[in-house]
Amino acid sequence: MKLTERIRYVGLNDRQTVLFENQWPIPEGVSYNSYLVVDEKVALIDTAAAAFGDAYLENIRREIGDRPVDYLIVNHMEPDHSALQARIRAQYPDVTIVTNAKAVPMIAGFQGITENIRVIKEGENLPLGETSLQFFMAPMVHWPETMVTWCAEEQTLFSGDAFGTFKAVNNNVIDSESNDYESYKEEMTRYYASIVGKYGATVQNALKKLSGLPIKRICSTHGPVWERDIPQVVALYDRLSRYDADPGVVIAYGSMYGNTAKAARALADALESAKIPYALHDLCSENVSYALRDVFRYETLVLGAPTYNNGIFPPVRQLMEAVCDRLVKNRRFFAFGSFTWAGASVRLLNEMAKSAGMELIGDGISFQHAYSPDKCDFGDLLHNLYYVK
Ligand SMILES: Cc1cc2nc3c(=O)[nH]c(=O)nc-3n(C[C@H](O)[C@H](O)[C@H](O)COP(=O)(O)O)c2cc1C
Ligand SMILES: [Fe+2]
Ligand SMILES: [Fe+2]
The missing domain is CATH 3.40.50.360 (Flavodoxin domain)
Structure with a gap:
């Protein structure tokens, strides 16, 4: 699905899992969002949960046909986004995994992958052609290896779990009247309180770091792509992480x-x-x-x-x-x-x-x-x- 000519949504909905992290009920499901940036090089940002491999690979193929994925960007190693890394490597043997140093042992430990990994540093740029990706660490939002990926040319932030929410997405992945902030607010708060809640201080650090970016689109790993409702979504995360009530x-x-x-x-x-x-x-x-x-x-x-x-x-x-x-x-x-x-x-x-x-x-x-x-x-x-x- 096209978000823009270059940015494609290849995530999927999970309506079968009863308990997210085997703890949190998700009666309205959850989505595992993953994105492609299609340029001279093709970059895939995060993957999805283990149970959805076939559908996920099909989503990628639908967008890029026989073109290979050149880069797999790893923003976060929790298995709901990392479980299919080995399948991506099997499908696209030349793919370079692009991530930060903290994720490297996790990739080895969970996925058994040690080859062809490019370790990037804070603020580093990865050119894809007309577009490029830049990486910012967001440690402890809510794991130590967490980073976000910024595409300046598209003014798009791939934010990982930050700004994520329970509740599957409808056919409009992009927020609009039918899937707006108001309709996700309760589940976004429950997601935050359950999973991210302890990390208010580090969420605040990440918000400060990102506040200078001219963000037009937030592509998080769960829930809608935020365009129209960015101010409300960012304000909610800001309030929650300050423990304002x-x-x-x-x-x-x-x-x-x-x-x-x-x-x-x-x-x-x-x-x-x-x-x-x-x-x-x-x-x-x-x-x-x-x-x-x-x-x-x-x-x-x-x-x-x-x-x-x-x-x-x-x-x-x-x-x-x-x-x-x-x-x-x-x-x-x-x-x-x-x-x-x-x-x-x-x-x-x-x-x-x-x-x-x-x-x-x-x-x-x-x-x-x-x-x-x-x-x-x-x-x-x-x-x-x-x-x-
Ligand atoms: C397994 C069990 C352990 C209890 N332990 C205590 C206790 O240590 N001290 C006490 O005063 N009452 C104890 N009670 C009694 C309860 O506190 C009491 O029945 C109370 O009225 C229950 O309130 P509830 O109707 O809101 O459940 C215990 C009850 C049960 C079933
Ligand atoms: Fe996570
Ligand atoms: Fe997640």
């Missing part, structure tokens, strides 16, 4: 017998009445990535967990650990939960929140046995949500 509350809870759940729903009803934006997530019935997405969206995190073996009910502990792992900053925190003989979950959650640098808005509410509004009174919390900050 909207006013609002994410309530995430787990509950075995419904007592903590009743408290969570009572709080959600109170926020609804007070017209405070919120999201409610039951961590026992949905994947943690949905709550994680909203932790990146809202500035207050309220967790409900019963005490379990003197600890935090595991599904809630899992979310809290995921939040701490991602070095989420600038959040307010509150915990509640039911216990039977000796409550511990609220205290332990508060300790985790404090260590993560969150601001506690109250001591939390640990209530014994069944939920009732007087045992679990969110009045102070609601007051603080209104008047603090």
Whole structure:
């Protein structure tokens, strides 16, 4: 598929994988994007996931016929983009792999390829004819070997996973009214929160480095090609990587017998009445990535967990650990939960929140046995949500 005369889309949709990275549900699929720059030389930028080799090679053949691929640019070695390198080498034996020094041992280790690899340096140029490619390192977005590729003549940035999103692409690979930023925003945030979330500082470095480029087109490895909506997409990545959030509350809870759940729903009803934006997530019935997405969206995190073996009910502990792992900053925190003989979950959650640098808005509410509004009174919390900050 032609994006321009020289730039072709040869990626594909994956609508069969249930869990991306065997962790994150992708009910709307995902695309593995790969691109050709067709000039006197033909450059292929990244590949695709292992299961799609035949269709992928066919996509390439459809664009260039019997012409060989001269260069395979390796921006990122996660297997969703690198798994077909050996097949490309088998199909095009003279292809030169172009990448940075950090990727070389990964290419050897994952793909068994050690020959005909050209190692480029930061800012180096690769002429293709009328066009050329230039390479910029973007380390830890979200692997150490990550780089991006810039085609100045086409004002196109091949950004790797940066600006990527879950959700397969429709026939318009290029963003337009039918596949615009708004329709990808939630899944882009969930992708970011799940996969890139820990690397806010390095994403910020990459954004700064790229900010001088006159970008007309962002070709990332997942989701639409961004042209029209570049400002919104870049602004979202900028906000997420600064851990900036909207006013609002994410309530995430787990509950075995419904007592903590009743408290969570009572709080959600109170926020609804007070017209405070919120999201409610039951961590026992949905994947943690949905709550994680909203932790990146809202500035207050309220967790409900019963005490379990003197600890935090595991599904809630899992979310809290995921939040701490991602070095989420600038959040307010509150915990509640039911216990039977000796409550511990609220205290332990508060300790985790404090260590993560969150601001506690109250001591939390640990209530014994069944939920009732007087045992679990969110009045102070609601007051603080209104008047603090
Ligand atoms: C396996 C298991 C371990 C538990 N461990 C504790 C505990 O260490 N301390 C405590 O006070 N209650 C403990 N409980 C009791 C729960 O905290 C209590 O039933 C609570 O009301 C459950 O809240 P829920 O209805 O929201 O699930 C445990 C319950 C189970 C099933
Ligand atoms: Fe990746
Ligand atoms: Fe990826």
